[in-house]
Amino acid sequence: MATAEGIKTAFTKKCGETAFIAPQCEMIPIEWVCRRIATGSFLKRNPGVKEGYRFYPPKVEMFFKDDANNDPQWSEEQLIAAKFCFAGLVIGQTEVDIMSHATQAIFEILEKSWLPQNCTLVDMKIEFGVDVTTKEIVLADVIDNDSWRLWPSGDRSQQKDKQSYRDLKEVTPEGLQMVKKNFEWVADRVELLLKSNSQCRVVVLMGSTSDLGHCEKIKKACGNFGIPCELRVTSAHKGPDETLRIKAEYEGDGIPTVFVAVAGRSNGLGPVMSGNTAYPVISCPPITADWGAQDVWSSLRLPSGIGCSTILSPEGSAQFAAQIFGLNNHLVWAKLRASKLNTWISLKQADKKIRECNL
Secondary structure (H helix, E strand, O other): OHHHHOOOEOOOEEOOOOOEEOOOEEEOOEEEEEEEEOOOHHHHHOOOOOOOOEEEEEEEEEEEOOHHHOOOEEOHHHHHHHOOEEOOEEOOHHHHHHHHHHHHHHHHHHHHHHHHHOEEEEEEEEOEEEEOOOOOEEEOOOOOOOOEEEEEOOOHHHOOOOHHHHOOOOOOHHHHHHHHHHHHHHHHHHHHHHOOOOOOEEEEEEOOHHHHHHHHHHHHHHHHOOOOEEEEEOOOOOOHHHHHHHHHHHHOOOOOEEEEEEOOOOOOHHHHHHHHOOOOEEEOOOOOOOOHHHHOHHHHOOOOOOOOEEOOOHHHHHHHHHHHHHOOOHHHHHHHHHHHHHHHHHHHHHHHHHHHHHO
């Protein structure tokens, strides 16, 4: 799932129901833990904190993998001071920050994915490695029922994870059967994480086919978020009756829709659509160098009762539509969250390269 949403992982492809092919990685001996709710070992290490305390944002911790010393908790400073080197990559401040941010993003994606199942993701542990070919830090761990705590309806007494086994006072056939049922419950629902009951669609209305290139960029960007996108041609100035007929067509099938209006010169398409539908409308006018400064005002200066937004970037308009759908569609939200993470990581890496050039 993480790979599908855009997170960099050590996953190439499946080669069976229980096997997959992965790139060679050198593992970083740190277990990263992300918590939404205080429970378990956190309470023992932080006396006075009551079980159920919620962390905003999720709390990220790290533990050095050392069985002889019971995997002690490490600070960020300890990890940097260790000067680990894997596949030629020295683990410094940049790398620590990348793993910390990725841990939080992965947790939030899984947390959001479990919510439609009325299940609370309490915490999670993962590990990273360095791809020996690309020298990139990637999620190099299998996230399964041993990796998290899951509480249906937010109720600890209904826990479905490995903790149900740890809590057995005595291992009995009945107890093992209960644990087996818990794992089967999780296995049945994991498949549902890759599905959403919430439909979505973007309909791009262009004033003429001369704007097709602009609209194709919107459609491509929508595809990156997994959002179906349809292109239509209609002019609110020359054929308002047809514009409203097309609007009614999409309003009538019950699929949640965001309209994107693409019209140059005087943009009547976006405001007319916004004034006649309760669906979200985004104006994305193809601004030109000659009259652009004047034309844009037809998208900005609107009468009262008109609520369409204006975004000049085709990719930006698709992203805004995705943010609207992401409120109710965890798959779209996950792609947005992964995109934000990857943008942050690329900036962090670019800054590191610049700093190294200055030395």
